[in-house]
Amino acid sequence: MKAGYDAPAIEQKWQRLWEDSETYQVSTDDPRPKAYVLCMYPYPSGPAHQGHVRNYTFGDVNVRFRTMNGIAVLSPLGFDSFGLPAENAAIKTGVHPRTFTDDRIAELKASLKRLGAAYDWRREIKSHDPSYIRWSQYIFIQLLDAGLAYQCDAPVNWCPGCKTVLANEQVLSDGTCERSGDLVVRRNLRQWFLRITAYADELLDDLDQLEWPERVKTMQRNWIGRSVGAEIDLEVAGGGSGKITVFTTRPDTIFGMTFAVVAPEHPDIEALTAPERAAEVQAYVAEVATRSELERMSGDGGPKRGVPLGTFVVNPANGSKVPLYVAEYVLGQYGTGAVMGVPGEDERDFEFAGAQGLGVLETVARPAGFPGGAYSGDGVKINSGFLDGLAVQPAKEAAIEWLEASGHGRGTVKYRLRDWLVSRQRYWGCPIPIIHCDGCGAVPVPVEELPVLAPDDVEFLPTGESPLAKHRGFVDVACPSCGGKARRETDTMDTFVDSSWYFLRFCDPFAEDRPFDMAAVRKWMPVDQYIGGVEHAILHLMYARFFTKALSDRGLVPDTLREPFTKLFTQGMIRLEGSKMSKSKGNLVTPQRYFDTVGADSLRLFHFFVGPPGDDVDWTSQSDEMIEGCNRFLGRVFNLDAQIPVVEGTAAVAREEAFLELMRLQDRVTTGIERWAYNTSVAALMEYTNALYRLLAAASDPRLLDHGYRTLILMLAPFTPHLAAEIFDRRYGRDVHRERWPELDRELLEAALVPMVIQVNGKMREVVEVDPKITEEEALQVVLALPKVAGLVGEGGPKRVIAKLPKVVNLLV
RNA sequence: GCCCGGGUGGUGGAAUGGUAGACACGGAGGCCUCAAAAGCCUUUGCUCGCAAGGGCGUGCGGGUUCGAGUCCCGCCCCGGGUACCA
Numbered sequence: 001m002k003a004g005y006d007a008p009a010i011e012q013k014w015q016r017l018w019e020d021s022e023t024y025q026v027s028t029d030d031p032r033p034k035a036y037v038l039c040m041y042p043y044p045s046g047p048a049h050q051g052h053v054r055n056y057t058f059g060d061v062n063v064r065f066r067t068m069n070g071i072a073v074l075s076p077l078g079f080d081s082f083g084l085p086a087e088n089a090a091i092k093t094g095v096h097p098r099t100f101t102d103d104r105i106a107e108l109k110a111s112l113k114r115l116g117a118a119y120d121w122r123r124e125i126k127s128h129d130p131s132y133i134r135w136s137q138y139i140f141i142q143l144l145d146a147g148l149a150y151q152c153d154a155p156v157n158w159c160p161g162c163k164t165v166l167a168n169e170q171v172l173s174d175g176t177c178e179r180s181g182d183l184v185v186r187r188n189l190r191q192w193f194l195r196i197t198a199y200a201d202e203l204l205d206d207l208d209q210l211e212w213p214e215r216v217k218t219m220q221r222n223w224i225g226r227s228v229g230a231e232i233d234l235e236v237a238g239g240g241s242g243k244i245t246v247f248t249t250r251p252d253t254i255f256g257m258t259f260a261v262v263a264p265e266h267p268d269i270e271a272l273t274a275p276e277r278a279a280e281v282q283a284y285v286a287e288v289a290t291r292s293e294l295e296r297m298s299g300d301g302g303p304k305r306g307v308p309l310g311t312f313v314v315n316p317a318n319g320s321k322v323p324l325y326v327a328e329y330v331l332g333q334y335g336t337g338a339v340m341g342v343p344g345e346d347e348r349d350f351e352f353a354g355a356q357g358l359g360v361l362e363t364v365a366r367p368a369g370f371p372g373g374a375y376s377g378d379g380v381k382i383n384s385g386f387l388d389g390l391a392v393q394p395a396k397e398a399a400i401e402w403l404e405a406s407g408h409g410r411g412t413v414k415y416r417l418r419d420w421l422v423s424r425q426r427y428w429g430c431p432i433p434i435i436h437c438d439g440c441g442a443v444p445v446p447v448e449e450l451p452v453l454a455p456d457d458v459e460f461l462p463t464g465e466s467p468l469a470k471h472r473g474f475v476d477v478a479c480p481s482c483g484g485k486a487r488r489e490t491d492t493m494d495t496f497v498d499s500s501w502y503f504l505r506f507c508d509p510f511a512e513d514r515p516f517d518m519a520a521v522r523k524w525m526p527v528d529q530y531i532g533g534v535e536h537a538i539l540h541l542m543y544a545r546f547f548t549k550a551l552s553d554r555g556l557v558p559d560t561l562r563e564p565f566t567k568l569f570t571q572g573m574i575r576l577e578g579s580k581m582s583k584s585k586g587n588l589v590t591p592q593r594y595f596d597t598v599g600a601d602s603l604r605l606f607h608f609f610v611g612p613p614g615d616d617v618d619w620t621s622q623s624d625e626m627i628e629g630c631n632r633f634l635g636r637v638f639n640l641d642a643q644i645p646v647v648e649g650t651a652a653v654a655r656e657e658a659f660l661e662l663m664r665l666q667d668r669v670t671t672g673i674e675r676w677a678y679n680t681s682v683a684a685l686m687e688y689t690n691a692l693y694r695l696l697a698a699a700s701d702p703r704l705l706d707h708g709y710r711t712l713i714l715m716l717a718p719f720t721p722h723l724a725a726e727i728f729d730r731r732y733g734r735d736v737h738r739e740r741w742p743e744l745d746r747e748l749l750e751a752a753l754v755p756m757v758i759q760v761n762g763k764m765r766e767v768v769e770v771d772p773k774i775t776e777e778e779a780l781q782v783v784l785a786l787p788k789v790a791g792l793v794g795e796g797g798p799k800r801v802i803a804k805l806p807k808v809v810n811l812l813v
Numbered sequence: 814g815c816c817c818g819g820g821u822g823g824u825g826g827a828a829u830g831g832u833a834g835a836c837a838c839g840g841a842g843g844c845c846u847c848a849a850a851a852g853c854c855u856u857u858g859c860u861c862g863c864a865a866g867g868g869c870g871u872g873c874g875g876g877u878u879c880g881a882g883u884c885c886c887g888c889c890c891c892g893g894g895u896a897c898c899a
Binding site: 214215218219222223225227229246247248249250261304328329330331333334335339340341342346347348349351414415416534537538609610611612615616617618620622623625626628629630632633635677679680682683684685686687690755757759761762763764766767800801802804807808810811812 | 824831839893894897899
């Protein structure tokens with residue numbers, strides 16, 4: 001057994017005591033200033049892994065530190081407990097998803113408690129709990145009422161592996177499923193959508209006010225993909241009929257159109273095709289449809305394929321007729337599914353023109369030395385009639401003005417963002433509370449009948465169809481509107497719906513008659529500090545923002561609440577020797593082994609100390625050695641208790657250099673926490689401890705030693721809560737987590753002597769301690785009196801003196 | 814291709830334009846021990862020197878500055894996001 005510091009024993013003792021502690025329980029009428037600190041609630045996957053340790057201990061430092069600073073901190077946690085793994089397990093082993101999930105939650109919760117993270121567990125939320133399902137469904141109906149939920153036939157992303165439809169956001173750029181890695185295929189199904197696009201502008205604009213990592217904001221901006229441009233109507237001539245509308249961000253290039261292209265999915269393609277070309281066009285469209293997304297997307301490489309429709313469109317700007325094509329490089333789902341071909345100023349059009357032998361017409365003067373090809377930069381308009389001589393931006397505006405005046409088009413804004421497909425053909429999710437009636441259509445389940453719960457007596461089979469669809473008792477219902485025979489919706493919601501409002505529910509999870517209590521939401525929201533992984537940069541964070549705005553407009557939360565998360569911190573990932581650590585790879589280094597040996601505090605300290613919290617961590621053979629080092633450090637802290645006697649009433653402490661040194665270190669611990677640089681806080685804590693050992697060896701003033709040690713333990717409290725609680729209790733008989741964070745004597749610190757660097761010709765030569773308010777005259781006197789400096793400066797004295805006092809004096813000779 | 818990050822000792826990493834490498838890990842040497850483990854002490858960027866002391870050093874090349882790891886320009890490499898979005 002270890003002499004002295006027995007971490008597992010100490011930790012278990014305190015965790016038992018904390019079970020009933022009210023330290024981190026807060027209420028809506030708490031008089032202290034509030035803070036809402038939230039870590040993304042986890043999917044319950046069994047015992048915690050190192051990623052959890054990082055996430056939840058970083059949050060824990062935040063919570064404990066703020067609490068010690070007199071803040072009422074709302075720190076809840078729950079479980080994102082719907083999802084595929086539980087259902088897949090049910091298919092495999094026959095265990096009901098609820099049993100499976102509850103077991104996993106129990107395991108995860110136990111290891112989070114073992115970690116010593118502080119939560120108000122009374123507020124625990126589980127997505128699969130009927131009391132939560134009820135309000136998820138209530139919110140769905142609210143969105144339906146608001147016109148923000150609708151049903152639509154759509155070509156959807158079907159994952160053969162997961163046997164369900166995926167949201168666009170769940171399909172990776174290579175056309176595979178983010179979960180299973182299977183190639184996603186297109187299917188036409190009737191699906192439920194949420195109209196997130198209604199908030200596209202606000203979602204984009206409000207990003208500016210958020211204190212989020214810039215890269216996350218950039219990812220969201222790109223995802224929304226706002227483009228300003230114009231729609232232009234083109235009359236079809238020569239065998240076809242009607243018109244097509246194209247979208248462009250470069251209306252100024254209209255005079256450069258040498259062809260036009262529609263996407264293979266374009267609905268009017270038949271009408272646009274000349275009869276003699278119909279067969280070839282049909283064959284091409286059919287062939288494209290059989291190709292996978294993956295093949296279609298990888299556009300670079302081969303020449304751009306396409307087929308002429310045999311018809312022409314008229315350029316409204318100059319009346320010229322240009323040929324119309326169908327080509328797969330034009331996307332059916334974006335813009336109007338048709339573009340004007342301007343090879344002079346668009347790279348893709350240039351490639352297509354090259355492949356099809358079409359002409360190129362330049363409408364912007366090239367800069368000197370331009371190598372050729374499409375030119376998309378700024379310049380003077382040429383070959384463009386009334387636009388000639390203008391720069392690109394004014395020409396865009398003039399072109400739109402002309403389009404609108406002449407009735408040939410209009411200025412418009414398009415988004416890359418699409419509506420959010422939320423239907424899932426699975427059992428283990430929140431049922432969509434709708435009843436389909438032949439007479440009345442899709443009727444919402446009356447609010448007083450919520451929650452709609454999935455029946456337990458279903459069969460889990462790997463058919464790809466939800467078990468709900470085969471359950472007569474669930475499906476066959478009376479229409480709530482007309483009382484006639486009707487069918488219950490059997491799709492469930494995307495689990496991202498559950499996580500889009502859980503942070504609101506945490507404000508008052510006890511409310512039984514409403515999803516959230518207005519006063520509680522007003523008190524606690526927005527979340528002051530949100531903490532989680534970057535992998536949610538787009539999906540979860542965008543959906544949650546959308547829900548907040550929609551619920552705010554609906555009057556369910558205050559109308560001033562437009563953004564849920566004021567500050568976001570994304571912690572780094574854990575890798576194992578370069579590759580991602582994951583259960584499926586079987587390369588997990590579980591926290592449990594450390595709990596049993598060096599203890600949770602040492603593991604926590606390692607995660608704080610190993611590097612900046614936002615950086616990725618590579619778990620190597622060295623990590624264990626570092627954890628040992630952290631444990632050794634905590635042992636040194638522990639051992640000081642026996643060596644430093646408690647001094648009653650330690651108010652007065654000698655104002656000596658040693659005291660100043662401790663206070664400077666104290667300052668560094670605090671700023672490290674405030675700046676998300678826990679690694680530097682821990683370094684300062686280690687230096688602080690080293691300093692105490694030196695002072696002890698030098699037989700310093702017992703009051704200084706006790707004061708210093710007391711301060712050290714207070715500062716360790718957020719980082720290593722068990723050890724701090726144990727020592728503080730032993731020495732002072734008080735709960736360290738209810739103490740105030742040690743204050744700093746700024747005045748004293750600022751009056752203390754500081755080091756001044758002396759450079760000669762820019763090279764560092766000497767350091768002296770000086771008064772921080774030293775004048776240049778005084779400084780020069782001090783500096784020139786130093787023999788080394790005098791020798792380097794020589795007889796004539798310095799030619800020039802640059803002084804940034806009290807930091808540096810640079811003498812040029 | 815485009816958009817972000819990032820390249821600092823053997824390793825993880827510190828450093829509001831002003832002492833580069835804090836704090837650790839690892840290594841070397843020592844103390845304690847019959848021995849080991851643990852613990853403690855010394856040392857540890859490279860290099861010249863017996864020493865005092867000097868020189869060189871933050872991916873590469875330029876620049877700004879009295880002074881650059883830090884700011885600017887151009888490259889190279891690594892990681893992430895995104896990709897025919899008109």
